[in-house]
Amino acid sequence: MDSTAILVIVTLTLVGLGCGLAIYLANKFLPEEDETLKAAEKVNQYLPGMDCGACGKPGCFAYARDVAQDLETLQATPCMALMNDDDALGKLGQSLGVDLSGGVRKVAVIHCTGESEVIFDYQGVSTCKSSMQVSAGFKKCPYGCLGLGDCAEVCPVDAISIDREKKIAVIDPERCIGCGLCVKECPNDLIELIPVEMPQYLGCNYLSKKDIPRREKCDVGCIHCRLCVKAAEGDEVKWDDEKDLPYFDPEKSLPAPDSIEKCPRNIIIPRKVK
Amino acid sequence: MNNLFSIFIGMALINNFILTRFLGLCPFFGVSKKLSSAVSMGVAVILVMAGASAITWVLFFKVLVPFGVDYMSTVIFILVIASLVQIVEISIRRTNITLYNALGIYLPLITTNCAVLGVTFINARSDFTFVETMASAFGAGVGFTLVLAIMSGIRERLELADIPESFEGVPVAFLVAMMLGMAFLAFGGMV
Known part of the structure; x- marks a missing residue:
């Protein structure tokens, strides 16, 4: 071997060794890392590690830090790859000392049928939030779905589509992963996460106690007749006095077929439950 | 002193890394959606560029050139930059948690950033002294941060603008980048 080859090998080896030694020394002599980072590291080893960003965090480690700080993160912005991996989920629960296996899967529903009449011709920026700034939306009901798709925009799995004719968002319960991004996005707070077993939901959000003066009432929404509560056998339908609307207990998820039938406006919408 | 200033302006504005040399385009489009993260990325790049340039200058002019193996610069520079980023990351992580939160995931991203490797090569090729x-x-680094900040400011505004659907997102960002590039052409005759 000539001397140049040896020189090349020696230089590269020495520089490589030097770099390795520098990292080793930095690792050894720097102070211990912060407690929060250690907790995050513990969570991080059970995450998929793909840094896909579907949870909304910049990477798996950022997600692990949020989970380590607040367990609610797992429900609010679930990592779907983790949720589908029972093994990793069980181990994560074990290391955190909580049971994660029995979680109830939740899906989003829209509390509106979109049937309310369009009374203005809105030509501004095409988002629900902007159109709400102009005399509370362009529909007769000031609390209803405007169908401009702010929720569809943020949905990470394309589960929300827009019915252009009715101007309403439609959620596909099969695709919905219950991440709750749309719940935060809707300016009218129409979207709610309900347990996947819930047999029906209310298709109205008319807040009569916040009535806007001189605005006609929606002629397809709830008329507050309470027939649904009277038709119920047990306590499957309850009355929300604050909103002046019926609601269904998410803890029990009981079916209320009589109430669905009795409703004069047909706004209690049955869901297909497997 | 005059010379140093013209080198600084030359690198920051006239031969701007992103708009004139077309280096570091991935973070230019990837990290320019929010002003805060763009500035974090920019600060991280300035740190790493300065560190990497100092070390590679010593290695290149005191080791590689005297032994006549300066053709090894590519592999050695990559090695040095990768390990430097590692060291900077763990030191920030262990000593200053606030700074670590601000820089976040951008530090490890720089390991594979061509702009950092680019600046070390340009320095080696131009026979600069250490101070130069x-x-x-x-x-x-300052030029990179400046363009990244300008771009992210524009893109934050674009979010609110009513753009034709087919241009939303990256296409309109490309158009903006073109116009920014043309604007930076005007610096051409300065030094």
Whole structure:
């Protein structure tokens, strides 16, 4: 071997060794890392590690830090790859000392049928939030779905589509992963996460106690007749006095077929439950 | 002093890394959606560029050139930059948690950033002294941060604008980048 080859090998080896030694020394002599980072590291080893960003965090480690700080993160912005991996989920629960296996899967529903009449011709920026700034939306009901798709925009799995004719968002319960991004996005707070077993939901959000003066009432929404509560056998339908609307207990998820039938406006919408 | 200043301006504005040399385009489009993260990324790049330039200058002019193996610069520079980023990351992580939160995931991203490797090569090729090297590295980093900040400011505004659907997102960002590039052409005759 000539001397140049040896020189090349020696230089590269020495520089490589030097770099390795520098990292080793930095690792050894720097102070211990912060407690929060250690907790995050513990969570991080059970995450998929793909840094896909579907949870909304910049990477798996950022997600692990949020989970380590607040367990609610797992429900609010679930990592779907983790949720589908029972093994990793069980181990994560074990290391955190909580049971994660029995979680109830939740899906989003829209509390509106979109049937309310369009009374203005809105030509501004095409988002629900902007159109709400102009005399509370362009529909007769000031609390209803405007169908401009702010929720569809943020949905990470394309589960929300827009019915252009009715101007309403439609959620596909099969695709919905219950991440709750749309719940935060809707300016009218129409979207709610309900347990996947819930047999029906209310298709109205008319807040009569916040009535806007001189605005006609929606002629397809709830008329507050309470027939649904009277038709119920047990306590499957309850009355929300604050909103002046019926609601269904998410803890029990009981079916209320009589109430669905009795409703004069047909706004209690049955869901297909497997 | 005059020379140092012209090197600094030359690297920051006239031969701007992103708009004139077309280096570091991935973070230019990837990290320019929010002003805060763009600035974090920019600060991280300035740090790493300065560190990498200092170390590679010593290695190149005191080791590689005297032994006549300067053709090894590519592999050695990559090795040095990768391990430097590692060291900077763990030291920030262990000593200053606030700074670590601000820089977040951008530090490890820089390991594979061509702009950092680019500045070390340009310095080696231009036969700079050590002080000139530092001026050039700092100028390159400042120019990179400046363009990233301008771009993210524009893109934050674009979010609110009513753009034709087919242009939303990256296409309109490309158009903006073109116009920014043309604007930076005007610096051409300065030095």
